[in-house]
Amino acid sequence: MSVLIIAEHDNESLNSATLNSVTAANVIGGDIHILVAGHNCASVAEQAAKVAGVSKVLNADSSAYEHALAENVGLLISDIGSSYSHILATSTTNAKNIMPRAAALLDVQAISDISAVIDSETFKRPIYAGNVIATVKSSDSIKVITVRGTAFDGAPDSGGSAAIETVSSAHDAEKSNFVSEEMAKSDRPELTAAEIVISGGRGMGSGENFELLNGIADKLGAAIGASRAAVDAGFVPNDMQVGQTGKIVAPDLYVAVGISGAIQHLAGMKDSKVIVAINKDEEAPIFSVADYGLVADLFVALPEFEEAL
Amino acid sequence: MKVLVAVKRVVDYNVKVRPKSDGSDVDLANVKMSINPFCEIAVEEAVRLKEKGVATEIVAVTVGPQQAQEQLRTALALGADRAILVLTDTAMEPLGIAKCLKAVCDTESPDIILMGKQAIDGDNNQTGQMLGALMGIGQATFASELTVDGNTASVTREVDGGLQTLSLSLPVLVTSDLRLNEPRYASLPNIMKAKKKPLESTSPDELGVDIARRVTQVSVELPAERQAGIKVEDVTHLIDKLKNEAKVIS
Numbered sequence: 001m002s003v004l005i006i007a008e009h010d011n012e013s014l015n016s017a018t019l020n021s022v023t024a025a026n027v028i029g030g031d032i033h034i035l036v037a038g039h040n041c042a043s044v045a046e047q048a049a050k051v052a053g054v055s056k057v058l059n060a061d062s063s064a065y066e067h068a069l070a071e072n073v074g075l076l077i078s079d080i081g082s083s084y085s086h087i088l089a090t091s092t093t094n095a096k097n098i099m100p101r102a103a104a105l106l107d108v109q110a111i112s113d114i115s116a117v118i119d120s121e122t123f124k125r126p127i128y129a130g131n132v133i134a135t136v137k138s139s140d141s142i143k144v145i146t147v148r149g150t151a152f153d154g155a156p157d158s159g160g161s162a163a164i165e166t167v168s169s170a171h172d173a174e175k176s177n178f179v180s181e182e183m184a185k186s187d188r189p190e191l192t193a194a195e196i197v198i199s200g201g202r203g204m205g206s207g208e209n210f211e212l213l214n215g216i217a218d219k220l221g222a223a224i225g226a227s228r229a230a231v232d233a234g235f236v237p238n239d240m241q242v243g244q245t246g247k248i249v250a251p252d253l254y255v256a257v258g259i260s261g262a263i264q265h266l267a268g269m270k271d272s273k274v275i276v277a278i279n280k281d282e283e284a285p286i287f288s289v290a291d292y293g294l295v296a297d298l299f300v301a302l303p304e305f306e307e308a309l
Numbered sequence: 310m311k312v313l314v315a316v317k318r319v320v321d322y323n324v325k326v327r328p329k330s331d332g333s334d335v336d337l338a339n340v341k342m343s344i345n346p347f348c349e350i351a352v353e354e355a356v357r358l359k360e361k362g363v364a365t366e367i368v369a370v371t372v373g374p375q376q377a378q379e380q381l382r383t384a385l386a387l388g389a390d391r392a393i394l395v396l397t398d399t400a401m402e403p404l405g406i407a408k409c410l411k412a413v414c415d416t417e418s419p420d421i422i423l424m425g426k427q428a429i430d431g432d433n434n435q436t437g438q439m440l441g442a443l444m445g446i447g448q449a450t451f452a453s454e455l456t457v458d459g460n461t462a463s464v465t466r467e468v469d470g471g472l473q474t475l476s477l478s479l480p481v482l483v484t485s486d487l488r489l490n491e492p493r494y495a496s497l498p499n500i501m502k503a504k505k506k507p508l509e510s511t512s513p514d515e516l517g518v519d520i521a522r523r524v525t526q527v528s529v530e531l532p533a534e535r536q537a538g539i540k541v542e543d544v545t546h547l548i549d550k551l552k553n554e555a556k557v558i559s
Binding site: 067069070071074092093094096097098099100101102103104105107108109110111112113122126127128129130131132133134135136137138139140173175176177178179180181182183184190192196220228231232237238239244245247252253263264270273274275276282287288289290291292293294295296301304305308309 | 320322325326327328335402403404407427429430431432433434435436437438439440441442443445446447448449450451453463466467468469470471472473474475476477478486487488522523524525526527528529530531532535537538539540541543544545547548550551555557558
């Protein structure tokens with residue numbers, strides 16, 4: 001068996017999300033290779049080569065791969081992936097975009113967002129917004145899999161010394177063109193990588209009121225998230241959304257403020273180690289999953305919280 | 310310009326499903342079924358394209374059982390012109406659905422294919438990307454904005470950390486994210502009118518598609534339950550617990 005992992009990166013550095021797939025690959029077993037497809041991304045390949053447990057890094061460097069367009073990277077994966085038993089990527093938006101496309105080109109049924117590896121062909125994955133966990137078994141000769149990052153610890157990013165091999169084929173499907181991107185600039189940690197996350201819900205009342213979370217997040221070194229209700233209400237952008245349709249997080253500490261605890265939100269955060277809920281409605285479902293619940297008006301509690309830290 | 314919009318019949322999003330007692334599958338007896346919320350957004354977007362004069366015809370398609378006609382009627386009530394049911398009682402997986410849709414598209418030759426980014430039952434988030442691959446056309450998943458100008462679609466996508474804008478030549482496949490639009494409610498007159506709109510039926514066999522499953526469901530179970538903790542009196546107690554009991558802040 002051999003496992004190909006598709007690296008998540010920005011052409012400069014390897015995204016730590018990749019390390020979660022390495023751990024999942026270790027459970028599956030076999031040789032582990034990492035594919036770094038990008039442009040002027042040699043530094044990413046070097047970082048990937050240092051990841052513990054990786055025996056080879058394939059570096060496909062072409063302008064066609066610069067923005068990880070699904071049409072191009074999908075062709076690349078289906079080209080070089082056919083000699084592997086498993087192709088893995090951590091469930092980022094890039095992976096969700098590309099992996100099913102590659103799977104269809106290989107004529108295999110992809111398996112999304114696995115949360116456990118039972119054996120090389122059997123996996124667990126959440127369905128129905130995480131209300132049910134399914135055990136599924138694949139009969140395809142190549143298993144194309146996305147990995148739920150929060151379900152697997154990251155492999156060490158040092159200690160390895162994999163060989164780096166250049167892949168010369170440049171697949172340019174010429175179906176789509178990158179125009180621009182608008183990335184939220186923040187000094188705070190990324191939501192899915194943060195050790196502490198503080199999220200606001202509809203109870204925050206407005207986008208301006210999210211500033212009440214800033215001071216606390218600064219003091220704790222936390223990332224700021226939001227419930228779908230807060231996003232739907234237009235308080236904050238969608239990339240802050242924690243939940244089944246947003247980001248899945250599992251930090252050491254998750255603080256839910258003014259969030260009632262809809263199923264779809266719980267699906268995105270209930271694997272956090274410690275959950276705190278602050279809500280004025282003592283019947284809010286969020287309290288049923290919270291380790292520490294504080295029934296209070298958030299507009300009083302948040303300034304107190306910041307002051308006391 | 311023809312728009313094809315694919316929809317799926319799923320358990321209503323308000324229903325909390327549970328495994329059957331033998332753990333073989335989820336218990337779907339007598340639960341409310343609806344059009345998948347992301348598909349509803351896709352239908353709305355198709356209707357808006359028609360209202361803007363970009364689209365001239367909207368064809369709604371689903372792959373599913375006889376009862377999935379209800380969801381096609383919903384799409385027709387929202388503004389689709391006609392509907393196609395690919396009838397099967399098999400529990401379909403994304404690859405099989407994508408192959409059926411590909412066969413329909415080969416006949417219909419749509420310029421724009423719209424569908425939801427994922428269905429809220431299997432949470433696979435695959436069918437659109439697979440259809441894009443099988444058709445060899447460009448894909449723009451997780452769309453929050455779609456504009457069509459001549460033969461070019463400009464799509465803003467929800468990606469980790471922000472937004473990405475792509476430009477694609479038609480035909481194109483677009484999957485909807487939450488913020489693409491807010492679907493309208495079908496009016497009563499439109500619901501009545503929808504009953505008279507054409508709905509044709511075909512099957513995977515007639516389309517010549519092999520829908521044999523590649524991935525089988527071994528069992529389903531409830532996730533580990535999280536126990537409720539304690540209520541604290543005030544912020545001081547909360548911080549004390551976080552520092553000294555949970556030891557997650559210092």
